[in-house]
Amino acid sequence: MKNADIVGRRIVLRPPKIRDLEEFVALNRASVRLHRNLVSPPKHAEEFVAYLKTCRQAGSVCFLIHQVEERAIIGSINLSQISRGGFQSAYLGYFMGELYSEQGYMTEAMQLMLRYAFEHLRLHRIEANVQPENTASLALVKRAGFVREGYSRRYLKVCGRWRDHERWAILAEDWRQLTSNI
Template identity: 45%
Template sequence: MTEGLVQIAAEVEEFLAGQPLSRVTLRPLTRHDEAEFTALVRASADLHHPWMSLPDTEEGFRAYLARFDLVTARPLLVCVRETGDITGLININSIIRGRFQNGSLGYAAFAPSAGRGYMTEGLDMVLRYAFGQLRLHRLEAQIQPGNTPSIKLVRRLGFRFEGLSPALLFINGAWEDHERWAIHNPQPWPAHPSLPNP
């Protein structure tokens, strides 16, 4: 594990120590997850298509992992607490500090355990981590209009619809329209948001 991942793993553990027990836990995605992750992606092809495309090969996984600089983007796994099995992925992408203090969420459930509420618990935990530990002000999820399960997930957690962006993201070979759903930090941080995050 790289030094940056070790630091994030420690930060996540510190956060989790102060949280109520849940059926799931969080940890950073690392190169050691390659085999389990790519097998889950292959098993979840029908669940993810046509909404997203995740790497299902060794080469694709390594390229995917390399894109996370751990400052402006953090890949987090949602794992079943009792077994440690990966049940989903939630990325906090495009983290911008200064006056914005914003991040963009990307997430996916994996087929073997989808539909059991693990992603609701995992995303709720990520929101608390992003707003409490990272002190972000706002998180946004971009969702294709037909992706009803994803829209239900964010609505359940208090996200509000902000509008439709035509041809926003390039997904599976085409520029797709996306709805923008956002949630704001209920805690006002800090008095001078342009200062660096402590």
């Protein structure tokens, strides 16, 4: 599935390309402290190549987050396991580089991705699974209008360990109602 750039106010979401390898890997290496036990983004060339391969598979949509002013890659936001048929749903994953965290960039990226998912891909439901100790991510999904649907013990293996996650989701109709009030 070929994706076009999505332009926001301070950021651009752009599909990853092989030429992004060095910058993206450097961003992730510099963010190890922030990402510890939460996510394991590509920190080596072969991991980035594997990430690119995953992004190009059917059922995945991946974007690198580019900060417009500095023209820098600052994070990533992805939809995976896109299910059609009776589901019309996907899982959302994201991470931000440490230097750019807590500046509102991921909030903007989330808004752009949800618009893309609901308007362009015509999905019905987006789910985000968040570790309970990841307070920044919990605040992000709440701000975006996600609703907590449950708690899954030892749900995902992250950084070599099975970790508990809270399940959060937003439906297309909820998103439309939220965005019509803006």
